Amino acid sequence: MRKNFVMMLGLAGLLAAVAPVWAHHAFAAEFDAQKPVKLKGTVAKVEFINPHSWIHMDVKEADGKVTRWMVEGGSPNALFRRGVTKDALPQGTEISVDGYQAKDGSNRANGRDITFADGRKLFVGGSNPDEQPNAK
Amino acid sequence: MGRSYNEFWRDRGTKVVGTRRTSLINDPPDGKVPALTLETQKKQADARAYQRLHPSDGPEDRNLWERCLSRGLPIVPGPYNNDFQIQQSPGYVVIFHEMVHEARVIPLDGRPHASPDIRQWMGDGRGHWEGDTLVVDTTNFSEKSNFRGASSGLHLVERFTRTGPDSIRYEFRVEDPTTFTKPWSAEMPMGKMDTPIFEYACHEGNYAMSGLLGGARADERKDAEKKAAAQSKSK
Numbered sequence: 001m002r003k004n005f006v007m008m009l010g011l012a013g014l015l016a017a018v019a020p021v022w023a024h025h026a027f028a029a030e031f032d033a034q035k036p037v038k039l040k041g042t043v044a045k046v047e048f049i050n051p052h053s054w055i056h057m058d059v060k061e062a063d064g065k066v067t068r069w070m071v072e073g074g075s076p077n078a079l080f081r082r083g084v085t086k087d088a089l090p091q092g093t094e095i096s097v098d099g100y101q102a103k104d105g106s107n108r109a110n111g112r113d114i115t116f117a118d119g120r121k122l123f124v125g126g127s128n129p130d131e132q133p134n135a136k
Numbered sequence: 137m138g139r140s141y142n143e144f145w146r147d148r149g150t151k152v153v154g155t156r157r158t159s160l161i162n163d164p165p166d167g168k169v170p171a172l173t174l175e176t177q178k179k180q181a182d183a184r185a186y187q188r189l190h191p192s193d194g195p196e197d198r199n200l201w202e203r204c205l206s207r208g209l210p211i212v213p214g215p216y217n218n219d220f221q222i223q224q225s226p227g228y229v230v231i232f233h234e235m236v237h238e239a240r241v242i243p244l245d246g247r248p249h250a251s252p253d254i255r256q257w258m259g260d261g262r263g264h265w266e267g268d269t270l271v272v273d274t275t276n277f278s279e280k281s282n283f284r285g286a287s288s289g290l291h292l293v294e295r296f297t298r299t300g301p302d303s304i305r306y307e308f309r310v311e312d313p314t315t316f317t318k319p320w321s322a323e324m325p326m327g328k329m330d331t332p333i334f335e336y337a338c339h340e341g342n343y344a345m346s347g348l349l350g351g352a353r354a355d356e357r358k359d360a361e362k363k364a365a366a367q368s369k370s371k
Contacts, residue, residue, distance in 0.1 A: 029348045029351050031347075048334075050237075050334055050338065051338065051344075070343065075216045077334045078147035102347050104347065104354045
């Protein structure tokens with residue numbers, strides 16, 4: 001007898017009551033809530049790796065210089081479940097990202113909303129009314 | 137940090153349990169984790185005081201998840217990757233956790249627990265069947281493990297019961313008189329998923345660690361600059 005059962009833990013409505021350590025890492029230790037960034041550029045590479053995906057993008061500065069940024073996002077399985085595969089962000093896709101810059105000043109950001117050139121958003125905001133797009 | 141993480145990050149559940157209860161904990165009935173022992177409260181206060189002074193001197197100051205070491209037990213849902221693969225073969229059950237790539241190989245042959253000298257992040261689990269319920273009894277946790285303050289004294293009993301073709305009820309009971317003033321239990325449903333487990337190459341993807349340490353160094357520089365500015369003002 002051989003059984004193989006892949007399970008997902010249901011968390012609906014129960015999460016708030018528990019989960020003291022809720023993310024892989026702490027936002028405030030890595031990113032600066034005082035440094036919101038809006039990055040406009042093209043996708044260079046997407047890494048679907050656990051625990052977090054990383055979108056590498058080339059951002060054109062005002063002076064024409066191109067800078068490579070790394071944007072951190074959700075876990076691969078969480079994205080796949082919403083239909084986001086590698087094909088969703090092929091190399092060269094124009095996107096803009098709202099996020100928060102790394103505290104150490106490096107070109108890394110915690111990603112939030114990803115918007116395509118035609119205005120479509122890849123991720124809608126959370127159900128938390130607090131979660132408004134960045135002011136900047 | 138409500139504004140920092142949105143749906144790009146979270147993998148929410150899709151169903152609400154029938155009873156609409158708002159806590160995973162079903163014993164005690166108030167749904168709250170019982171009070172911690174004084175000894176554990178002091179230990180945690182000391183740890184917090186240390187953390188405030190040394191949030192990220194080195195990787196060792198960060199928690200077990202961030203260091204890719206262990207998610208630990210029992211199974212408690214987080215915001216994403218609550219994915220498990222349960223594999224049964226003659227004499228063993230293997231429970232594989234996507235988060236931190238941990239696998240528990242649990243013998244079902246009734247052998248006793250390993251010597252108390254053997255300590256592991258995921259403890260030493262022994263399984264048996266009670267009717268259709270798989271019961272896993274786990275002791276021998278490492279003193280470096282940490283479940284809400286419990287570590288080497290933790291005695292965990294988990295129960296997995298098939299409730300339908302696509303569902304399992306997962307229950308656990310926590311006993312550790314050195315940590316909690318009384319034992320407590322929780323239960324939650326698990327549902328079948330269609331996608332396979334994704335590999336967890338934690339260090340490969342853990343840009344976060346350099347980000348955390350870099351962030352701490354940036355904080356230190358800022359503090360030093362503030363202090364220097366304050367000193368030059370007072371001169």
